Amino acid sequence: MRRKIIAGNWKMNKTPSETVTLINELKPLVATEDADVVFCVPAISLTTAIEAAKGSNINIGAENMYFEENGAFTGEIAPNMLTDIGVKYVIIGHSERREYFAETDETVNKKVLKAFEHGITPIVCCGESLAQREQGVTIDFIRTQIKIAFVNVTAEQAKTAVIAYEPIWAIGTGKVATTEQAQEVCAAIRVCISEIYDEATAAAIRIQYGGSVSAASAAELFSQPDIDGGLVGGASLKPDFGKIVNYK
């Protein structure tokens, strides 16, 4: 039985001081022993967030990371800068990074490899556009994203990875995928992982759904056989996130 993992993606929201306030507010609400809870916060707030989350079950993750060790990459964050302060998770290849910051399947793969090299768990994002869904190419597209993201990743590494399936048309739109749509794609991702590796790897890897997850939709989504939790945007900034984490 896979352990659920419910992560908040704060995106570009909250200053460092607002971060302390929000973590203190959410701490008692997200307390659970039944799932891993991760808050992915802006880079400038990581240290503050780690300090504020001390003594709680909240893990702190980054929203992005660069794939080089160090050097002339102005504005980027190296993997050892994250591990040095105790960051355990990093979101990689979010659709907003792909759309606005030119990330590609290839850079996603480089970042995934680099995260594993440094012992950081990647939350690898994939997801189709509305046009792709309407063209009937969703599964083909997602399979390509997954296959490239996992090039040269070992089975042992893949077993510890997290994949977030986020249909782009459902992000921040209030238009959550139906439970059937979300389960269908998450199941297809698991099949893809079993083809790349084996059944054991497919059974171990955790697959989240993301896209307008709310307190109202979490229970049904997270009880699907291939959905192991969620990557939550807007609702992760509100007390509602407590209800999502304790969805049962």
Ligand SMILES: O=C[C@H](O)COP(=O)(O)O
């Ligand atoms: O990473 C999170 C997703 O982009 C979902 O965002 P949302 O819950 O605001 O739709």
